[in-house]
Amino acid sequence: MDKKWLAAAAVLMGILIYLFVGFAYHSGKMSSIVKELQGHQGNGTKRYHIVLIEQERYHPYWEMVEKGAEEAAEEYGIDIEFAGAVRNNMDEQLNLLEKAIAARVDAIIVQGLNEEKFTPLINKAVGRGIPVVTIDTDAPNSQRLAYVGTDNVAAGESLGHLVVETTGGSGKIGVIIGSDLAASQLQRLDGLMQVVGQYSGMEIVAVRSSNISHMEAIQQAAQMLREHPEINVMVGTSATDALGMLQAAKSLRRDELTIIGFDNQKETLNAIRSGEIKGTVAQQPYLMGGTAVKLLYDHFQGKQLLPEYYTEVKVLDRSNVQEEESL
Structure with missing residues (x-):
């Protein structure tokens, strides 16, 4: 009888041990899944959005910015979301900035297109604990964390020197x-005018806006040439202008x-090779996107940032x- 009792007790103990080990294993696995769903990496650090x-x-241009940012986000374990108007629209950008603030994302990268309109919203984001990095266009009087992009006055001057050398x-x-x-x-226009203004044989006859649109660049250029047939040099300050x-x-x-022209679209480079476009001042949008994400990662790690990070431009001709x- 004692032997049967001992055997039954041993079997029961084995079952209990098996159940305990199984419970511990599945509990650990579930804990890992919960942590992952809560947005944590294996090293226990927060996964930022x-x-x-x-x-x-x-x-x-923005596709190259996006590519650089996306690759950097993957490298640093950051979730990144891209938003923007289907066609250039400042009010839509401001609306998207408002939505990002309301969603309480961990950080925002945005242009400071207009100091008067963007600065209050950037400050609003910072006031709610959301750091902001400006890209491509700065808002220097805002509370932004840092600016990443071209020194646009200097880029305009480079454009002016290219015009002088070419003509x-x-x-x-x-x-x-x-x-x-x-x-x-x-x-950029200011930098261009500063250089051109130093030469008595050069005159800027007309200035028009393409609204960052290839079709509008064609229309504005055609209208300008009809109204001012004396124009023999045309200069663009954004990516699609020269092609238009x-x-x-x-x-x-x-x-x-x-x-x-300006920037290094594939079609622009091909036109320079063929001699149809004389040259361009190329920015580095891929580097801008990657640098902006890296700076936010450094900020999340508690590192001190500089107020400006200028990416160089390159003057390209035949x-x-x-x-x-091309990236």
Whole structure:
């Protein structure tokens, strides 16, 4: 009888041990799943959620910004969301910025397109504990954490020097800027005018805005050339402007027109190789996106940041355009 009791007790003890081990294993697995669902990585650090608000979704320039940001986010274990107007629209950008603040995301990357309109919202985000990095266009009087992008006045000066070198310091110039509301575009125009103004043989005859639209760049360039047939040099300050000017020149049979652009779209580089566009000042949007995300990661780790991080520009013409690799 004692032997049967002992055998039964041993079996019962074995069952209890098996159940305990199974419970411990599944409890540990469930805890791991819960942590993952709560947004934690294996090293126990918080997985942050940030938003990058673009000037225009699916625009080639912003696609490069997005690619750089996405790859950096993957490297640093950050969830990143991209938002932007289908077509350039400042009010829509402001609305998206409001929504990101209301959603209480962990950080925001956004342009400071207009100091008067963007600064109050950037400060609102910071006041609610949401750090903001400005990209491409700064809002220096806001409480933003840092700015990443081109020194736009200096980029405009580089554009001016390229115009002078290409034309020999003489010509009637028509300028297409991306937007007459964006600080970055106006700063580039200012830098361009400062250089061109030093040469008595050069004159800026007209300035128009393309509203960051290829079609509008074509229309504005064509209208400018009709109204000012004396223009023999055209300069663009945003990514699609030179291509629009080239198409307008072809339609009006203005083959002698000297065209100088901005940024490094594939089509622009091809036109430089063929000699249809004389040169361009290329920004580094891929680097901008990656740097902005890295800075937020450093901030989350408690590191002190500088107020500005300028990405360099590169002047490209037929002599060195083959060196430029499209991302």
